[in-house]
Amino acid sequence: MLAVAIVERVVWAVAALVVLGGALGVIASENAVHAALSLVATLFGVALMFVLQEAYFLAAIQVIVYGGAIVILFLFVIMLLGVDRFEMLWGRERHAWRRPLAVLSAAVIATLACVGMLATTATPTGAPSVTGKVGGPGDDIMAIGRSLFTDHVWAFEITGVLLTVAVVGAVVLARKPQRAPIDLDEFPLPEPEPDVLDDLDDPGAESAEPGDAADPEPEEEAEEVTSA
Amino acid sequence: MSQTAYLVVAAGLFGIGAAGLLLRKNVLVMFMCVELMLNAVNLTFVSFGRSLDDVGGQVSVFFVLVVAAAEVVVGLGIIVAIMRRRADATADDISMLKG
Numbered sequence: 001m002l003a004v005a006i007v008e009r010v011v012w013a014v015a016a017l018v019v020l021g022g023a024l025g026v027i028a029s030e031n032a033v034h035a036a037l038s039l040v041a042t043l044f045g046v047a048l049m050f051v052l053q054e055a056y057f058l059a060a061i062q063v064i065v066y067g068g069a070i071v072i073l074f075l076f077v078i079m080l081l082g083v084d085r086f087e088m089l090w091g092r093e094r095h096a097w098r099r100p101l102a103v104l105s106a107a108v109i110a111t112l113a114c115v116g117m118l119a120t121t122a123t124p125t126g127a128p129s130v131t132g133k134v135g136g137p138g139d140d141i142m143a144i145g146r147s148l149f150t151d152h153v154w155a156f157e158i159t160g161v162l163l164t165v166a167v168v169g170a171v172v173l174a175r176k177p178q179r180a181p182i183d184l185d186e187f188p189l190p191e192p193e194p195d196v197l198d199d200l201d202d203p204g205a206e207s208a209e210p211g212d213a214a215d216p217e218p219e220e221e222a223e224e225v226t227s228a
Numbered sequence: 229m230s231q232t233a234y235l236v237v238a239a240g241l242f243g244i245g246a247a248g249l250l251l252r253k254n255v256l257v258m259f260m261c262v263e264l265m266l267n268a269v270n271l272t273f274v275s276f277g278r279s280l281d282d283v284g285g286q287v288s289v290f291f292v293l294v295v296a297a298a299e300v301v302v303g304l305g306i307i308v309a310i311m312r313r314r315a316d317a318t319a320d321d322i323s324m325l326k327g
Contacts, residue, residue, distance in 0.1 A: 012234075020240055026260050032254060035256075036260065039260050039263060073304060074260065074300075077304045081307075081308065087254060113243070114239040147287050148290065159294045173308070173309050
């Protein structure tokens with residue numbers, strides 16, 4: 001019994017180290033890819049803590065959904081956008097007062113969470129469950145399934161609707177727009193490189209009327225292609 | 229191992245996530261910090277569910293997971309749409325809706 005307690009303590013310490021170290025890695029790495037990989041470490045540590053608390057199904061789901069799907073999605077977006085370059089974390093900032101204020105508010109949030117949760121630990125406000133016991137008949141998957149499809153079936157249906165809406169929204173958002181949705185006079189596109197312009201510029205084109213210039217050019221190209 | 233130990237780790241994880249959300253300006257990393265905070269909440273749910281011997285905590289984690297997945301899908305879609313227009317956009321640059 002003592003050996004079990006020691007093992008649990010050691011596993012908890014390792015998991016806590018991985019969780020907090022990974023979280024610090026997420027917020028302190030200069031490269032978004034490194035941050036995503038640190039996030040994987042944190043998610044695995046949390047899964048380890050789920051196992052320690054006998055939530056085996058959630059541990060598996062945590063690894064599959066978070067580690068397998070969400071982080072991969074993050075990495076896909078990072079690679080797709082090509083933003084995997086290093087950014088300066090400690091350079092100059094427009095509002096220098098932001099940083100200490102941010103750290104201070106985060107510390108206050110963590111302290112409040114600690115105090116709030118530890119104060120309730122002495123006298124838990126909820127009563128022990130009578131219908132959905134974790135240690136009831138069957139394993140934790142059966143208990144979760146029974147609770148999910150009886151007590152929380154309405155929430156389950158709403159979650160399905162939410163996922164459908166999210167998929168449709170993602171498709172609509174990620175589709176390439178057919179025309180520029182923003183007024184280009186107000187937000188002009190960046191000008192192309194001047195040396196490229198010099199190569200393309202035709203000195204004779206300046207004399208032609210702007211309206212006429214658009215039409216003859218494709219015909220000339222077509223004649224060249226047919227003659228060749 | 230008492231519930232307290234897990235709650236302290238969860239509070240620390242939530243604090244680190246909040247600090248990252250406030251400190252970083254890369255929108256992708258800010259999203260990851262939101263995930264950290266959601267994970268801290270999940271850990272708290274499981275801890276309290278275990279100490280009260282109620283499976284409701286684990287069911288709540290299930291729902292949080294689904295909502296987090298939906299949030300990531302929509303959020304990354306928005307980020308892709310923003311980045312397509314401006315390659316170097318940080319959270320400070322996306323202020324056109326500012327009043």
